[in-house]
Amino acid sequence: MxxxxxxxxxxxxxxxxxxxxxxxxxxxxxxxxxxxxxxxxxxxxxxxxxxxxxxxxxxxxxxxxxxxxxxxxxxxxxxxxxxxxxxxxxxxxxxxxxxxxxxxxxxxxxxxxxxxxxxxxxxxxDPILKALSLPTTMAITNTEAEGSERQLERLEDALKAGLRLIQVRAKGLPPAQRQRFAEAVCRLARSHGALVVINDDEEIARQVGADGVHLSSISLANCLQRPDFTWVGASCHSAAEIARAGELGFDYALLSPVLATPSHPDAAGLGWPEFARQLAGNTLPVLALGGMKPEMLSEAQEHGAHGIALMRGW
Incomplete structure (x- = not known):
């Protein structure tokens, strides 16, 4: 060799x-x-x-x-x-x-x-040029907490303010309602030139014409080949999972939890030093998730992140 x-x-x-x-x-x-x-x-x-x-x-x-x-x-x-x-x-x-x-x-x-x-x-x-085009802030929808109508209102405001990457996560909604919500998000995003990926549902992603799909860590573990979308990402909790996403040719990954979150305040996050260690040698852009706030973008990037992902506060 x-x-x-x-x-x-x-x-x-x-x-x-x-x-x-x-x-x-x-x-x-x-x-x-x-x-x-x-x-x-x-x-x-x-x-x-x-x-x-x-x-x-x-x-x-x-x-x-x-x-x-x-x-x-x-x-x-x-x-x-x-x-x-x-x-x-x-x-x-x-x-x-x-x-x-x-x-x-x-x-x-x-x-x-x-x-x-x-x-x-x-x-x-070539892969670097695509990675550079990935926005550095991802908004993850949270319909369970706010409802679809309020989420759409907030997304419109965020898109006007510059948001360009949305992950539609609405697992608590019935399938038909989830699809309608995804369609509405895609319409909003297209009017602002933003990307939309659908959480763990390739069928809805195709039906609504989303830009891609985002797999859960469980789906990543069971994945044998890259789904056929322009953008494919995955939720990861370790360097091994990030490496697996890279081997499959995914375009990005989320690594969590970095810090404690409101939904799991007693769960210790990785912390920035461990986050950076897990990212060492990663082959694809990684966004930090868990306890993130918009003002943490620079800190995340200093520790090797491409950007941040937020379920609240976007």
Whole structure:
């Protein structure tokens, strides 16, 4: 088996998250002319963070001041097998290419969630581009607590305020009523360009034209192949379950409970240190669930999360 080369890859994001940077490989390098995320090989004895900071200084002439682990992907090229450690970089000192020469033919800012406008892109990065388009805040419906009508009112307000990802969870409703509620959520979401996934019901997801399905941890354990939807996610409670979702080619996972929740105040959550440990080496975006509040998004991302999921407070 060939040696795996560790690589630090920088997902550089504008402050509002609407754009990310791609760089073009220069002449003389393997895959010259292809576009990729900036970064490079992790040297012996060097941490991924240190390699990331060094590479950005060498390649772009900037110093990263805010960066956090995001996800890891392994890919085999004809010339090497690489493990790409993708880190989000959200703040830096300096201007790209001003204080040091670029080690790329060009760089280009791309719109998050839109098809890339540069080609060709290194094949290892295709799943990363999709992961970047996943919104960082998920609202999970809670009809049992508020009722369908109130939930729809709140969802409309949240969508107007920028919410772009909804999981329809309405297990307490009769099937016909659950479908009507899902249809109403999809109509609202479409008018705002938001994604909708249906909790644990592929049939309703297809009937209402949802963007995807979200499996419970029990359904994940019994799943043999990825459901045929654009977006597929799963509820997970351990690193092993996250790994299983990744093996099946799912697009994201929720990891819970991070903190104590109102519904289970006496149940101890993972806590942020353990949450980060469970995420180490994850291959897909993971959202933190359990006791989350909107203002915790940055803290969650600092511990390796893609974002947060909320059943209350969205």
């Amino acid at each position: 060939s040696k795996v080369v560790e690589v630090a890859a920088a997902v550089m994001l504008r402050a509002d998250g609407t754009e990310f940077l791609l760089a073009q490989r220069p002449e003389g390098k393997v895959y010259a002319g292809y576009w990729e995320f900036p970064g490079g090989k992790v040297e012996p004895g060097e941490s991924v963070r240190a390699a990331l900071i060094r590479e950005l200084q060498e390649e772009l002439g900037i110093t990263a001041t805010a960066c956090s682990p995001w996800l890891t992907r392994q890919f085999t090229y004809p010339h090497a097998t690489v493990r790409l450690n993708f880190w989000r970089v959200t703040a830096w000192d300096g201007e790209i290419g001003i204080t040091a020469p670029l080690e790329h033919s060009a760089v280009d800012w791309q719109k998050t969630g839109e098809p890339a406008t540069v080609t060709p892109i290194l094949p290892a990065n």
